[in-house]
Amino acid sequence: MASLLIDHVGVLVTNDPELGPGPLGLIEDAAIVFADGVVAWAGPRAALPEAAADERVDAGGRALIPGFVDSHAHLVFAGDRAGEFAARMAGVPYHAGGIETTVAATRAAGDAELDANVARLIAEAGRSGTTTIECKSGYGLTVEDERRSLQIAGAHTEEVTFLGGHVVAPEYRDRPEEYVALVCGEMLSACAPHARWIDVFCERGAFDADQSRVILQAGRDRGLGVRVHANQLGPGPGVQLAVELGAASADHCSHLDAADIAALADSDTVATLLPVAEFSTRAPYPDARPLLEAGVRIALAADCNPGTAYSTNIPFSIAVAVREMGMTVDQALWSATAGGAAALQRRDIGHLGIGARADAALLEAPSHLHLAYRPGVPLIAAVFKDGTRWPSAID
Template identity: 35%
Template sequence: MHIHILFGKVILAGATYMDIMNSGGGIQYTVEQTNKASDAKLLSVFLNRLKRMVRAGTTYVECKTGYGLEWKSELRLLNIIKSAKSQMHIGLSTTYCGAHALQKNKSAEETTNDIINNQIPALKDLIQNGDCDVQSIDVFCEKGVFDTDQARRILLAGKEIGLRANFHGDELNNTGSAEMGAEIEAHAISHLEEISDAGIKAMADKKTFAIILPYTGYILRLKMPPVRKMIEAGVPIALGSDFNPNAFSSAMPVTMNLACVLCHMTLPEALVAATINSAAALGISDKYGSLEIGKKADLILCRCPSWEHIIYEFGDHEHVIKHVMKEGVIVHTNYLEEDIE
């Protein structure tokens, strides 16, 4: 949630993601700055970012915690997300991501045990008492963070309390995350830049969603996930912006354009991945993600000859998108000078 523009400067200077983390930057720095900020400040910043997403046509967002790590701080972020839900005309699906990085001065195993033995039971109590609304659990399965076995244990503990497994995998290294995720019947796996052929087959067999985040690969100079190979194998593809301090883009039309240019998706594939498949990856496709009788009327009205211009006009989406509608009500209008005149 916390802005820190220095991430962009360091990355653009040539540092890798793990270089930044190992030097005390990245997630750990953001955790430190988030803990210093007041609840009011975090909520204000969060609401402003959600408004930017709405202007770009988004009506439903998966929002992860993960910049707290310790339970007290994670709970604080969950409460801020809960507050935002009541103040914005946007749908929010909450993902608990206490396993985003290692806790300060703790090993991966110590952090894993704290999450399984303390944080998840506390989260279960909150959910059962109606004090918390969380749908999914995430873990950063990566070398130097949580290994595949630790990630599996955390995800299974989350599934035991009714959360969907929706996690980071095979981003910087091939860790067997895709195979593990398919094995435990994870709902979705994000990133997958380093997925193996065996991982693709495993995900295809279980119909595990691949959440592709092209802006992250672009800004970190990573190779792109083998999206065409995944599609041909039958892996369902969804798209996400991965909005965070080192991937500071809140606009899904930009994500869709990058998916076409960098991941070789067709425009119709990008549209499906950003709408109905994204809704399905969040478990809400029965109500959202497509224009069908009986579903919620979440849609955008555009100033363009065809829908392809939403993707085609790179970075000009606020000109293309005129109205954003949430459940049948216009919640935002992007005015142009000619509209005012």
């Protein structure tokens, strides 16, 4: 594989404190070399080795950042819920039951339609700088529909999550314990070979703590990593359950008390914040500052789904997190890159240290600060994945 030099980088964000100051490991007037799909060299241009690479890209003073790591997405679905969104904007409160609309559409869709939608959304995410994305099932809620959802997701990303515990399937509405048994039994057996993670929506209108624990433990026993939708709609047991089970992440974290924050701080569980969900449901934004002050690691993800956050755009998530959740631009960018990698328990992505996967986004801006400074502006000039330009992201 040919090597690639990106030269004349105005500000290089490495997320490696050994390469530059601060958590972002910033290097000004920088260069970086990709070889064999990984970062081979990074540093000031003045220290660039001679004949460093076979190919050269002139960044022209633009900023280069690690590719975004979106650790929470629901991409396998059919239809949309634009009418539901419009109703919320008119004052109708959100509740978890709207998921059933997407379940009906997804069950009725063929594999080709679902696959095309996933491909479309991943390409869309790539155009805004996302180079790794997690993808959940959860809109099938039958053994066969969950299995095929995971197989479709797995054709596009290695970060695949079984979410049979999204809500109780409509045909089991009056028999929730039977549905929990199905998820833990036949459905899990069919789905576990196609997933890396198991997740559950631990929330009123979905699954209580006991039901969630049973589902997550069953998945863990089958070798799946644990993730939890936690404390989105109100205070609840989700965060404590995530910590109890050693989950990689507790996602949403919109309603936390001091005990929840302390539990996260004393654990390895990442708190994933999803500001587009609050934007799209008119819910209050969580304050990230108590989490940051307690030393909790935060991931920032887009939560793309057709009901409550129909966006793949991480720069928009960063801008909202800075404006509404008390994060600095540096904190938000770290959370959308290294934080997302931590939520997926990955060390090869989310940073541009030596040996990291060569996934990066070149900004149409001299600094990463423009991600929040210029909200809504398409600032991605080019995307690199595994050390080469990523055509699907820039065509």
